[in-house]
Amino acid sequence: QAQLVESGGGLVQPGGSLRLSCAVSEIIFSTSTMAWYRQAPGNQREWIATISPARTRNYADSVKGRFTISRDNANRMVFLQMNSLKPEDTAVYYCNKVLAREDDVWGQGTQVTVSS
Numbered sequence: 001q002a003q004l005v006e007s008g009g010g011l012v013q014p015g016g017s018l019r020l021s022c023a024v025s026e027i028i029f030s031t032s033t034m035a036w037y038r039q040a041p042g043n044q045r046e047w048i049a050t051i052s053p054a055r056t057r058n059y060a061d062s063v064k065g066r067f068t069i070s071r072d073n074a075n076r077m078v079f080l081q082m083n084s085l086k087p088e089d090t091a092v093y094y095c096n097k098v099l100a101r102e103d104d105v106w107g108q109g110t111q112v113t114v115s116s
Contacts, residue, residue: 002027002105004095009110012085020080020110022095028105029076033098036069036080038091039109049080050098063089085114 008020024034033052039045048060049069057069068081078095092109100106 001025004028004105004107006093006095006107006110009093009112011113011115013116014086014114016085016114017081017083018085018112020082020093020095020112022078022080022107024076024078024095026076028097029073034069034071034078035096035098035100036067036078037094037096037100038089038112039094040088040091043091045094045102047098051078082112085112087114090114 003025005023006020008018010018012018031053033050035050036048037045038048048063049067050058051069051071053073059067066084070079090113092111094106094109096104096106
């Protein structure tokens with residue numbers, strides 16, 4: 001059964017850091033390039049980072065240089081280290097395979113709020 005469980009969000013001040021984690025079921029993780037997405041209130045869900053099984057990484061311009069995606073293939077985990085957080089990073093963060101559609105299985109997401 002496809003399943004994704006995100007965790008690690010919270011309230012942080014501007015300039016702070018958070019590390020998000022995502023546990024992924026085998027049916028999704030196995031040979032997939034994985035991605036982190038986020039959705040701010042009133043906005044569509046957007047892609048922000050991807051990592052291939054060989055750990056090739058790509059980032060959206062909005063997070064490049066501040067966020068780092070990583071994966072643990074043995075334990076089917078995906079991580080997002082977020083540094084130098086800004087108020088505009090406030091959103092619900094999700095992980096999924098790359099190019100996931102809205103009608104694919106999604107987790108509940110984890111809320112990140114950047115505010116002083």
